[in-house]
Amino acid sequence: MEEATETIRLIEHRVDQFRTLLFLELGKEAYHHIGIDWWLEEVKLMIQPWWEIDAHNVRHMVLVKPAKTLEEDQTNARNILGLPEVANWPTLPLLSMELLIWNCRGAGNDRFRRNLRELVQMHKPDMLILLETNVDLHKMGMFFNNLGYTASSHVDPTGRSGGIWLLWNPNQINVRVNEAGSQMITATIARQDYPDWVLSAIYASPNPRLRDELWSDLESMAQNMHEPWMVAGDFNDYSSLTEKMSYSVNQSQNSNQSLRRSQKFNDRVNNCQLMDLGCVGPRLTWTNNRKWWANTMVRLDRALCNTEWRTIFPEGYVRNLPHTYSDQSPLIVHTQGTIKLNTDGSTRRNGGGGGFGGLFRDETGSWISGYYRKLEICTSLEAELWAVYKGLTIILQRGMNQVVIETDAEQVVQLLSEELRERCPFRGVVEDACIIMRDCNCTIQHIKREANICADALAKLGENQLAELLIVNDPPAEIHNMLIADIVHLSQEVVRT
Structure with missing residues (x-):
């Protein structure tokens, strides 16, 4: 032996x-x-x-x-280190889980592969949810394995239309598929030290009758759903007239139809006891790619969740990416992470007015979107307040939550943090800003001027703009170097030079 x-x-x-x-x-x-x-x-x-x-x-x-639970290991470690049982262990923040959701309108060509590879390299999502793939998954197996997504569940298209693919990295998350159909795949998502939650990936049919069947299934699921639940994808519907931009000649008739359609969609969402996670980035996710007055844009893609999901992921948010290969924007769902809004105001020394600006960034400092506008005759405090207030209106319109606002104006922080005084300057703007901050769970804090150079540059751009507020999804060329400097913490050196 x-x-x-x-x-x-x-x-x-x-x-x-x-x-x-x-x-x-x-x-x-x-x-x-x-x-x-x-x-x-x-x-x-x-x-x-x-x-x-x-x-x-x-x-x-x-x-x-x-082999042991975290609690058992902590008890064992206390014994080894001689710590009492009541000793508190630090609570480590959960790492964010990222999901890429994209109606790619066809996944069987080199252009799709090139664009998806770039998206994966840039955002490193743990899961891909691809919709309207129009080809069978087995033809793409090697491509996704090379990207690291070696596990999958899918409903292949009927003919050359439809298709839902879920692909994930099994070293990062575990996925157990519960149900799969032509319009929805529902799965339980698990990850180490993470609470389990349920995902329903949606590709709603353009056919209204089939969409009714989908919502009937969702309402039945909602009645028995006690777990954290997110419903995300292409709903082929919109929730308000502000989510559709069209220049049709039959504007009045189309508006009435759109209003009825959006109300029906909202009723369905409410029946399922779901809430919209909102979005940052380009708000309208689909375009017909026509020019000028023939162009139509609609927000068809979104992520909804129940209160249980929102409770365990209070900082979760959705980022809409610009259009690339498809006529629909990819979406990135982040389960964790903080969005920051930097604002600043600017006034001309000769009393010729001024401007304001602001930019939204994620927890890594990367650009999400920005805005700026010209102001006529104004004081420095007024410009700073308008910068914050307009940023808050964007937060409200896009359904964002728990945004951290940073400004280098100490007086603005005091006005928006303290109880409203009777003789408060610009009382109307301050009062409205406080209401939005409370409703959207936003906080405001003071930062040094050297750490706010990007917002300052946008405010100066605003001085030379027309009166209308300009919202930009791509950073202006004038602030590219400043953004990079901020990310690598070199803002102060840039100011000095």
Whole structure:
């Protein structure tokens, strides 16, 4: 027995991010010693055969997971360190989970592959939800495996229309599909140290009768849904006239039809006890790609959730990306993360008016959108207040929540943070701003002028603009270097030079 044991090789493995690959040669034996760079004394090995088998090797994926619960491990660590049972452990923030949702209008060509590869490299989503793919998934398997999305569930198109694909990285999240149909795939999403939640990926049919069937199914699900639930995708509907921009000659007739359609959509959302997560970035997600007066744009894509989902992900938000390959915008759903709004006002020394500006950025400092406008005769305080107030109106219109507002005007922070005084300057603007801040759970804080150079540059652009508020989805060329400097914390050096 001992002689037989000596002939078996011992192969050492080091676990990297809770996973390792073992190459098991056919017809041979080997002991595999797994070295784990962690202090846990017990682990589980879950061995899953991978899809690839070649002539010489059978490849297996080995996932390493704690055998004990987090609470048990903390108790064990307290005993090792000699800490009392009542000692509090720091609560670490959950890392954000990102989902890319895109009605790509066809996934079987090189242009789609190139655009999706760029989106994945830039945003690194944990899950892809692709709609109206128009081809079968098996034709794209190798492409998605190379991107890292080796697990999937899908409903292939009927003929050359429709299709819903869910693809995910199994090293980041676990997905258990509960139900799949031509208009919806529902799955439970799980991730280590994350509460489980339910996702319904939607591609609503352009056919009103079929859309009614989809909403009937959603209402039935809502009656028995007690878990956190998000419903996201292309609904082929809109919730208000502000979500549709069209220059049709039959404007009056179309407005009445649009009003009835949007009211029906809102009633359905309310019947399911869902709320809109809002969006940042380009608000209207679909365009008919026609020019001038023939152009129509509508917000067809969105993410809805119930109160349970909103409770566990209070900072979750949706970012609409610009159109690229498709006539519909990709959406990125972030389960965590803080949106910041930097604002500033500007006045000319000769009393010839001024301007204001602001920009929305994510937790990494990356640009989301911005705005600026010209003001006629105004004081410095008035320009600063209008910068904040107009930013708040955008927050309200787009359904954003828990935005952190930063300004270098201390007096503005005081006015919007303290109780409203009887002799408050510009009382009407201050009062309205406070109401929006309260309703949208926004906070405001003071920052140094050196940390606000991008908003200052937008305010100066506003001085030379027409009176109308200009909202820009791409950063103006004048502030590109400033944005980069802010991200790498070099704003002060830029100001000095």
